[in-house]
Amino acid sequence: MSMTDNRPLLEMTGINKVFHKEVLRIESLSLDKGLIYGVIGPSGAGKSTLLRIINLLTPPTRGTYRFMGEAFENGNDRERLRIQREMALVFQRTLLFRESVRHNIAYGLKARRVPRKDIEKRVDELLAYLGMEGLAHRRGDTLSGGEAQRVAIARAVAFEPKLLLLDEPTANLDPRNIALIEDMILSMKRDKGITVVMVTHNVFQAKRIADEVIFIDEGRIVETGPVERVFSSEAHVKTRAYVEGRMIY
Amino acid sequence: MSRIGEGILEALRMIVSLDPDLIRIVGLSLWVSLSAILIATILGVSLGTWLGLKSEKKTRLINKVIFTLMGMPPVVAGLIIYLILSRQGPLGVLGLLYTPRAMIIAQVFLAFPIITGLTMVGIRAKGQVIEETARSLGADSRFAAWTVVKESRIAILGAVITGFGRVVAEVGAVMMVGGNIDGRTRVMTTAIVLETRKGNFELAIGLGLILLSLSFFVNSVLYSIQKGGDVHDG
Numbered sequence: 468m469s470m471t472d473n474r475p476l477l478e479m480t481g482i483n484k485v486f487h488k489e490v491l492r493i494e495s496l497s498l499d500k501g502l503i504y505g506v507i508g509p510s511g512a513g514k515s516t517l518l519r520i521i522n523l524l525t526p527p528t529r530g531t532y533r534f535m536g537e538a539f540e541n542g543n544d545r546e547r548l549r550i551q552r553e554m555a556l557v558f559q560r561t562l563l564f565r566e567s568v569r570h571n572i573a574y575g576l577k578a579r580r581v582p583r584k585d586i587e588k589r590v591d592e593l594l595a596y597l598g599m600e601g602l603a604h605r606r607g608d609t610l611s612g613g614e615a616q617r618v619a620i621a622r623a624v625a626f627e628p629k630l631l632l633l634d635e636p637t638a639n640l641d642p643r644n645i646a647l648i649e650d651m652i653l654s655m656k657r658d659k660g661i662t663v664v665m666v667t668h669n670v671f672q673a674k675r676i677a678d679e680v681i682f683i684d685e686g687r688i689v690e691t692g693p694v695e696r697v698f699s700s701e702a703h704v705k706t707r708a709y710v711e712g713r714m715i716y
Numbered sequence: 717m718s719r720i721g722e723g724i725l726e727a728l729r730m731i732v733s734l735d736p737d738l739i740r741i742v743g744l745s746l747w748v749s750l751s752a753i754l755i756a757t758i759l760g761v762s763l764g765t766w767l768g769l770k771s772e773k774k775t776r777l778i779n780k781v782i783f784t785l786m787g788m789p790p791v792v793a794g795l796i797i798y799l800i801l802s803r804q805g806p807l808g809v810l811g812l813l814y815t816p817r818a819m820i821i822a823q824v825f826l827a828f829p830i831i832t833g834l835t836m837v838g839i840r841a842k843g844q845v846i847e848e849t850a851r852s853l854g855a856d857s858r859f860a861a862w863t864v865v866k867e868s869r870i871a872i873l874g875a876v877i878t879g880f881g882r883v884v885a886e887v888g889a890v891m892m893v894g895g896n897i898d899g900r901t902r903v904m905t906t907a908i909v910l911e912t913r914k915g916n917f918e919l920a921i922g923l924g925l926i927l928l929s930l931s932f933f934v935n936s937v938l939y940s941i942q943k944g945g946d947v948h949d950g
Contacts, residue, residue: 522852524848524851524852544857548854548856551851551852551854552854555852555853555854556852557852558848558849558852560845562842562845562846562849564846564849564863564866564867565867574850574853574855574863575853575854577859578850578853578854578855578856578859579854622853623852623853626853626854
């Protein structure tokens with residue numbers, strides 16, 4: 468893709484997801500390259516479902532989904548895998564494989580059949596870049612919560628995805644680890660140009676690191692916009708109620 | 717007590733003298749049981765993984781059948797395989813009855829449901845989370861399934877150990893389809909039955925102790941592999 472390509476990274480129109488009932492409806496959502504999107508909203512609003520749909524881990528029931536300008540047809544597994552390989556999703560409850568941190572970080576590269584020599588080089592570079600060399604030989608399932616989450620993010624960016632999806636990456640972490648992870652996210656955007664969509668319950672975190680905010684309530688996107696506007700008096704009345712802690716669930 | 721003592725001495729004597737009959741019986745026992753476990757592991761782990769990743773609702777009937785087969789008496793398994801392999805049976809033309817191959821088939825029939833069922837239970841515990849994690853990192857379905865198997869290796873090796881315990885100790889099925897023919901299909905368990913019937917208790921005890929020792933050795937190897945998957949590598 469050329470540098471002058473101004474198409475959105477992802478466009479979704481008229482998307483919905485029905486399980487037993489409709490759990491998410493997105494009239495229109497567009498993600499631009501190189502930005503950090505903070506997804507906020509009450510529990511059960513559909514934030515995690517939004518990430519799963521973006522990742523196509525849960526394909527939408529209907530609607531138009533375009534990634535880098537190319538439409539995805541439901542049921543096309545090959546195309547789904549191709550799109551999934553352009554992005555990474557880090558779950559709220561991180562699962563690291565019962566292998567070393569090195570192996571964990573190399574996983575996405577192995578899945579893409581990158582030659583072993585290149586994998587070694589890229590893992591070494593990433594560990595050095597993130598200052599995580601000390602963890603390289605620890606086993607994934609023996610790390611603390613903060614370390615595990617940092618490794619999970621490192622694992623997700625090792626193959627340099629265009630889109631990084633994070634589901635509450637700092638939930639239940641101490642302030643130091645929160646700061647480390649926020650730094651990681653910001654540096655991914657700054658140095659690698661990765662677009663980030665991050666679900667967070669912490670509105671202050673969204674304010675700190677997001678460029679754009681997506682506010683979801685009851686399975687609908689109530690508002691999207693630059694962080695300054697969403698946190699100002701111009702925001703939608705529901706967004707303001709949520710941000711100011713006045714929303715009654 | 718003296719019989720057991722004499723049995724231990726008999727076992728030692730057979731081992732030290734490298735008794736050719738003993739070597740043949742032990743060799744055949746290991747060949748039959750290890751071949752059966754290998755085949756049952758390939759089939760059982762594949763099916764167990766597939767079932768473990770499916771929703772329980774969709775596989776309820778299959779689950780019930782597998783759990784029932786897990787407790788199947790060896791003589792019933794032997795009878796079924798006997799009928800299939802006997803001259804009038806559907807596979808009678810293959811002429812497998814009273815051969816080590818028939819014994820392997822019978823033991824696969826016994827171990828397969830155990831390995832399938834225990835693998836399925838082990839994978840169901842965390843398999844879906846592992847599969848989703850793998851897919852979220854760009855794994856295709858085959859690579860994701862392999863990751864699930866690797867991550868569930870402790871549960872799977874537990875299933876293999878249980879399956880091995882089942883086949884190495886069983887006598888009914890191999891007796892029925894193997895016939896306990898001296899020099900051809902006699903294995904340790906059938907030899908123990910025969911020697912006991914003949915009143916050669918010392919020899920039977922000796923064979924029993926050797927069987928226990930072999931079982932201990934194979935299980936120790938499997939257990940070490942299982943624990944190896946649980947060792948901190950940093």
